[in-house]
Amino acid sequence: MPKVTIDTIEIEVPEGTTILQAARMIGERDAAHRHVVPPTMCYYSKLKTSGGYCRTCIVKVTKGSDKDPRPMPKPVASCRTAVMDGMVVENTTNPELLDARKGVTEFLLINHPLDCPICDQAGECHLQDLGYEHGLSKSRYAFERRTFEPIDIGDTIKLHMNRCILCYRCVKVAEQLTDGRVHGVINRGDVAEISTYIQEAVDNDFSGNMIDVCPVGALTDRTFRFASRVWYTKPMDAHRKCPTCSGRAVLWMKGNEVLRVTGRKDQWGEVEEFICNACRFDHKDVKHWTVEGPRQVDRHSVIGANHYELQLKQKLLTKAAPDSTPVGRPQELPGA
Amino acid sequence: MATPITQPLTKRSQVVSEKRMTLMERIYLPAIVKGMGITLKHFFRLRKATVKYPEQLRPMSPVYRGMHVLKRDEQGRERCTACGLCAVACPAEAITMVAAERKKGEEKLYREEKYAAVYEINMLRCIFCGDCEDACPKEAIFLTDRLVPTDYTRGTFVYGKQWLVEPLDPALRVDVSKRQPKAVAEFKKDRNFAHNR
Numbered sequence: 001m002p003k004v005t006i007d008t009i010e011i012e013v014p015e016g017t018t019i020l021q022a023a024r025m026i027g028e029r030d031a032a033h034r035h036v037v038p039p040t041m042c043y044y045s046k047l048k049t050s051g052g053y054c055r056t057c058i059v060k061v062t063k064g065s066d067k068d069p070r071p072m073p074k075p076v077a078s079c080r081t082a083v084m085d086g087m088v089v090e091n092t093t094n095p096e097l098l099d100a101r102k103g104v105t106e107f108l109l110i111n112h113p114l115d116c117p118i119c120d121q122a123g124e125c126h127l128q129d130l131g132y133e134h135g136l137s138k139s140r141y142a143f144e145r146r147t148f149e150p151i152d153i154g155d156t157i158k159l160h161m162n163r164c165i166l167c168y169r170c171v172k173v174a175e176q177l178t179d180g181r182v183h184g185v186i187n188r189g190d191v192a193e194i195s196t197y198i199q200e201a202v203d204n205d206f207s208g209n210m211i212d213v214c215p216v217g218a219l220t221d222r223t224f225r226f227a228s229r230v231w232y233t234k235p236m237d238a239h240r241k242c243p244t245c246s247g248r249a250v251l252w253m254k255g256n257e258v259l260r261v262t263g264r265k266d267q268w269g270e271v272e273e274f275i276c277n278a279c280r281f282d283h284k285d286v287k288h289w290t291v292e293g294p295r296q297v298d299r300h301s302v303i304g305a306n307h308y309e310l311q312l313k314q315k316l317l318t319k320a321a322p323d324s325t326p327v328g329r330p331q332e333l334p335g336a
Numbered sequence: 337m338a339t340p341i342t343q344p345l346t347k348r349s350q351v352v353s354e355k356r357m358t359l360m361e362r363i364y365l366p367a368i369v370k371g372m373g374i375t376l377k378h379f380f381r382l383r384k385a386t387v388k389y390p391e392q393l394r395p396m397s398p399v400y401r402g403m404h405v406l407k408r409d410e411q412g413r414e415r416c417t418a419c420g421l422c423a424v425a426c427p428a429e430a431i432t433m434v435a436a437e438r439k440k441g442e443e444k445l446y447r448e449e450k451y452a453a454v455y456e457i458n459m460l461r462c463i464f465c466g467d468c469e470d471a472c473p474k475e476a477i478f479l480t481d482r483l484v485p486t487d488y489t490r491g492t493f494v495y496g497k498q499w500l501v502e503p504l505d506p507a508l509r510v511d512v513s514k515r516q517p518k519a520v521a522e523f524k525k526d527r528n529f530a531h532n533r
Contacts, residue, residue, distance in 0.1 A: 115449075116473075117417045117419030117421070117448075117473050118417050118419065118448050118449050118450045122419070150449075225437065226418075226435040226436060226437050226450050227435075228435075229419070229420040229424075231420070231424060232420065232423075232424075305424055
């Protein structure tokens with residue numbers, strides 16, 4: 001089994017693992033090391049052949065392997081590069097690389113509008129996080145941004161092509177989850193856009209997952225459109241008996257009202273299980289679901305603003321074992 | 337009968353002196369005379385602490401934090417896009433809003449694709465800290481030097497859009513230019529930002 005060192009942390013991984021997966025293994029092993037995981041915009045572990053488009057996950061390989069210790073000449077996409085025994089990778093410890101990632105972020109933001117106050121994705125948008133961490137506050141782009149009119153894809157999905165960063169995740173969903181793809185990328189280069197052929201409605205049981213995999217606000221839920229900002233809704237884990245999917249979902253609630261249903265996203269922002277359109281769009285009544293309890297939200301996420309579930313749980317934990325957790329320092333809980 | 341306490345309850349407890357009062361202290365009169373003297377002195381001091389409101393007004397800071405205004409842009413469109421950042425910044429949780437989508441033909445009314453159909457500030461909850469105007473990304477909400485009028489019922493203090501949005505008439509607009517620091521004025525000159533267009 002090859003051994004790889006990422007930002008001075010060593011891990012042994014199975015043959016054929018990519019650098020990104022190895023970094024995520026480090027993050028899963030110890031939450032304190034989660035910062036070594038490169039950000040991803042297009043790679044999605046649940047979708048085959050995804051990744052390699054956005055270059056956000058680039059890392060510097062300073063030693064190729066034990067057999068061939070030469071460094072790789074350029075930063076490599078960690079989602080597409082397999083580890084070798086003795087490989088040494090630098091991510092956050094290499095300032096040059098962070099600068100390169102800043103450049104990538106700037107490229108991604110060239111055509112992306114600054115309409116976070118309007119966008120339904122704000123608060124759970126990966127590009128927003130990335131821009132906040134690596135981005136510039138000003139754009140150096142002198143030309144007009146490309147603009148499109150928002151399009152309705154079917155009666156449940158809205159496409160804002162302005163915000164799209166062409167990550168191809170939704171295309172992979174259309175290819176791999178649904179039968180008979182009616183949705184893809186047309187044109188090339190600067191004029192490339194995702195589209196359904198002649199705006200044909202995407203109509204099959206799993207098309208709603210495009211909304212979940214979209215890292216930005218290009219594909220949004222029309223049934224949730226402008227209904228609320230995500231941080232005013234309360235995510236609740238819930239399940240129901242569903243003949244087509246696992247039925248395990250998150251209800252985004254306001255009072256007793258279910259405003260939105262999405263899949264359950266793990267700590268890397270990927271859904272654990274894809275859910276069907278019936279669960280997502282048609283069962284917006286809390287009576288149809290068995291609510292398991294509030295979903296644990298990352299402490300640094302805006303979604304957790306004014307929510308007190310974590311503290312409540314913490315209180316229960318400290319009551320059960322008063323000596324195990326130091327007072328005033330909430331335990332880090334996994335899950336986003 | 338309770339048992340006498342043998343040790344102090346806290347570390348901060350102090351032993352109170354049980355000194356007996358002197359005769360002068362016991363008759364109280366000298367102390368009363370001394371106190372009345374101070375009161376009398378203030379009778380003849382001619383420094384006024386009051387003004388004849390409302391004919392006379394006290395000077396007010398140009399950046400006084402009073403009643404809010406929801407600004408319109410130069411073309412009279414509402415700037416607020418119901419992003420909810422003011423409400424999440426509000427420490428008193430005084431702000432609530434309901435967003436709506438702008439329809440075709442309403443472009444002259446609302447600046448952005450989304451607007452606040454309902455925007456309410458509970459003036460009794462509001463602590464006038466100004467965090468909402470700091471949080472606003474659209475320069476839509478400002479605190480002004482106007483005061484919130486008094487009233488007899490609590491319900492009337494929930495101000496909706498009819499109270500908060502400034503009037504369309506350019507003569508009746510609320511001037512907030514004094515509230516903007518130099519850096520903001522500089523920033524607003526830069527037409528490269530979509531924000532300023």
